[in-house]
Amino acid sequence: GQxxxxxxxxxxxxxxxxxxxxxxxxxxxKIIKEAIEDPTRMLIDL
Structure with missing residues (x-):
């Protein structure tokens, strides 16, 4: 717990x-936030 x-x-x-x-x-x-947090998901959704 640091x-x-x-x-x-x-x-x-x-x-x-x-x-x-x-x-x-x-x-x-929320969708924009999730896309920024994990940009690889945007590439997979193409």
Missing amino acids: IVIRPMMYLALSYDHRLIDGREAVTAL
Whole structure:
């Protein structure tokens, strides 16, 4: 159980609530986050 400093990136998404429901926006943000965390998955999905 060692504390380690690691790089971190903050990700934000802006959208118009009149056009996009919050649930869909959060789902899209989660997909983007997962793709950034594991870029090889993007290549496999081609």
